[in-house]
Amino acid sequence: MPAVDVKGLKKNYGKVxxxxxxxxxxxxxxxxxxxxxxxxxxxxxFRILTxxxxxxxxxxxxxxxxxxxxxxxxxxxxxxxxxxxxLYQDLTVEENLQFFASVFHTTIEENYDxxxxxxxxxxxxxxxRAGKLSGGMKQKLALxxxxxxxxxxxxxxxPTTGVDPVSRKELWEMLKRLKxxxxxxxxxxxxxxxAALCDRIALIKDGRFLSIDTPANITAQFNxxxxxxxxxxxxxxxxxxxxxxxxxxxxxxxxxHHVTVETGQNELQESVxxxxxxxxxxxxxxxxxxxxxxxxxxxxFMELTKADVV
Amino acid sequence: MKVITxxxxxxxxxxxxxxxxxxxxxxxxxxxxxxxxNGAGKTTAMRMLCGLSKPTSGKGMVAGFEISKxxxxxxxxxxxxxxxxxxxxxLKVWENIRLFAGIYGVPDKxxxxxxxxxxxxxxxxxxxxxLVKSLPLxxxxxxxxxxxxxxxxxxxxxxxPTGGVDPAARRQFWELIYQAADxxxxxxxxxxxxDEAEYCNRVSIMVDGRIDALNSPQNLKQQYxxxxxxxxxxxxxxxxxxxxx
Numbered sequence: 001m002p003a004v005d006v007k008g009l010k011k012n013y014g015k016v017x018x019x020x021x022x023x024x025x026x027x028x029x030x031x032x033x034x035x036x037x038x039x040x041x042x043x044x045x046f047r048i049l050t051x052x053x054x055x056x057x058x059x060x061x062x063x064x065x066x067x068x069x070x071x072x073x074x075x076x077x078x079x080x081x082x083x084x085x086x087l088y089q090d091l092t093v094e095e096n097l098q099f100f101a102s103v104f105h106t107t108i109e110e111n112y113d114x115x116x117x118x119x120x121x122x123x124x125x126x127x128x129r130a131g132k133l134s135g136g137m138k139q140k141l142a143l144x145x146x147x148x149x150x151x152x153x154x155x156x157x158x159p160t161t162g163v164d165p166v167s168r169k170e171l172w173e174m175l176k177r178l179k180x181x182x183x184x185x186x187x188x189x190x191x192x193x194x195a196a197l198c199d200r201i202a203l204i205k206d207g208r209f210l211s212i213d214t215p216a217n218i219t220a221q222f223n224x225x226x227x228x229x230x231x232x233x234x235x236x237x238x239x240x241x242x243x244x245x246x247x248x249x250x251x252x253x254x255x256x257h258h259v260t261v262e263t264g265q266n267e268l269q270e271s272v273x274x275x276x277x278x279x280x281x282x283x284x285x286x287x288x289x290x291x292x293x294x295x296x297x298x299x300x301f302m303e304l305t306k307a308d309v310v
Numbered sequence: 311m312k313v314i315t316x317x318x319x320x321x322x323x324x325x326x327x328x329x330x331x332x333x334x335x336x337x338x339x340x341x342x343x344x345x346x347x348n349g350a351g352k353t354t355a356m357r358m359l360c361g362l363s364k365p366t367s368g369k370g371m372v373a374g375f376e377i378s379k380x381x382x383x384x385x386x387x388x389x390x391x392x393x394x395x396x397x398x399x400x401l402k403v404w405e406n407i408r409l410f411a412g413i414y415g416v417p418d419k420x421x422x423x424x425x426x427x428x429x430x431x432x433x434x435x436x437x438x439x440x441l442v443k444s445l446p447l448x449x450x451x452x453x454x455x456x457x458x459x460x461x462x463x464x465x466x467x468x469x470x471p472t473g474g475v476d477p478a479a480r481r482q483f484w485e486l487i488y489q490a491a492d493x494x495x496x497x498x499x500x501x502x503x504x505d506e507a508e509y510c511n512r513v514s515i516m517v518d519g520r521i522d523a524l525n526s527p528q529n530l531k532q533q534y535x536x537x538x539x540x541x542x543x544x545x546x547x548x549x550x551x552x553x554x555x
Contacts, residue, residue: 036476037447037448037474037475037476037477037479038447038474038475039446039447040476134348134349135348135349136348136349161473161474162348162393162470162473162502163348163502164346164347164348164502164543164547165502165504165540165543165544165547166347166543166544166547166548166550167347167348168502169544190473190474190475191503192477205476234509235488235492238485251477251478251481252481252484252485252509253505254504254505254506254507254508254509254538254539255508255527255538298477301476301477302477302478305476305477305478306478
């Protein structure tokens with residue numbers, strides 16, 4: 001039995017279509033990432049799975065229970081950390097945790113082992129009101145509160161949005177340790193580079209899943225030849241590459257531009273690469289380097305959503 | 311020409327030193343990346359540079375004005391945009407442009423002409439009467455950026471402008487930044503996307519209220535023997551003592 005089993009979920013808000021028929025299943029003990037930009041439907045999906053919202057169509061089974069019929073059972077079995085801080089600002093750190101423990105008929109002591117790793121980092125501030133905590137500490141408290149009843153499945157809605165790279169890394173290390181303790185984790189994020197930290201991912205855009213697979217399989221399915229191109233004048237390089245006839249797409253990717261090209265049936269990738277190199281020299285570029293690379297998740301996401309790009 | 315000069319700029323809240331004697335200069339037309347972990351003091355520093363918060367000590371010149379003496383002059387000569395606040399959702403596209411152009415002091419006679427130009431540049435003419443809330447986030451952010459520079463300010467401050475924006479729109483956004491910099495507008499930008507740090511001419515990294523590194527991405531990578539800016543950031547920010555905010 002999968003931890004989460006979803007078939008054909010649809011949800012509209014008036015004229016706005018949030019989910020256009022989503023199906024997937026997440027296995028027990030896996031970190032399943034739902035990756036896509038703001039407004040793609042991630043939060044709606046999480047609210048339906050945590051029984052806070054009812055879908056217009058489709059079914060969802062969480063830990064063996066139906067999200068509509070058995071919502072009370074599900075609420076006992078899942079932990080949910082929404083994107084916005086939703087703890088009680090006027091209660092202290094310790095009071096918040098105690099409150100969530102008692103709502104779920106348990107105590108901090110009983111499940112301390114599970115939260116120790118995270119809660120011990122904020123325990124020195126346990127008499128501070130939650131509203132007075134820094135962003136990083138609020139997040140740790142929220143995660144502790146979502147875990148205190150020892151849920152089978154943890155839902156984390158954009159836990160790393162607006163968080164700096166170092167704190168993001170820390171959070172992912174915590175998630176890995178929770179997974180090792182047997183908890184299934186569904187996590188959403190707009191950061192494509194976090195895909196590699198999930199066992200499997202679903203790429204989502206405009207209420208639709210574009211692809212569901214392991215990160216390695218998704219990048220393996222990328223069916224274009226892709227090059228990284230560098231030069232001294234990166235901005236001018238971008239427009240010149242785009243003007244080259246064989247180039248299909250060209251996007252800035254940090255210190256290089258990622259370029260996909262059209263190759264004729266008998267044309268070698270090397271010859272296109274060489275032609276592009278000569279063309280850029282002719283355009284007056286210096287220090288030009290072109291290398292064949294393996295695509296990342298962000299390349300795949302852009303390829304899958306190419307039709308949307310205006 | 312220097313458009314930002316900070317000399318030992320410091321901000322204390324009680325006994326807490328949020329910004330601790332930072333000094334740096336930004337040239338006209340430069341894209342300057344202002345990085346740091348949450349809680350490092352970026353927002354406080356940026357608020358001082360925008361004339362919204364008075365420094366406890368130190369000196370800062372922005373767009374030719376002293377920040378503690380002429381904050382109102384500064385506000386009129388800069389543009390500002392953040393992910394959290396950009397435009398009024400319940401106003402139409404043209405109404406937002408009209409409103410912000412007016413606030414930024416663009417003469418009434420010029421506003422309709424600039425509105426057309428702005429929309430044309432974004433290839434967005436067809437959406438003039440659309441409510442801002444009906445636009446996809448990527449479009450909203452591109453529009454908000456164009457509105458923030460509708461008065462051709464000397465400097466535009468961008469506070470995490472691309473958070474949550476889809477990958478293609480995020481890149482289109484940076485192309486707008488390049489266009490603005492080519493026109494001589496200085497761009498001062500914060501981001502948590504380390505690939506975007508590579509697009510800046512120079513980058514500063516704040517740790518615990520201080521600027522611990524400032525150089526071009528290329529030189530920073532060499533200096534810290536790092537493959538990319540993500541590694542540079544981790545090396546520096548790992549040493550932070552302060553709790554993140």
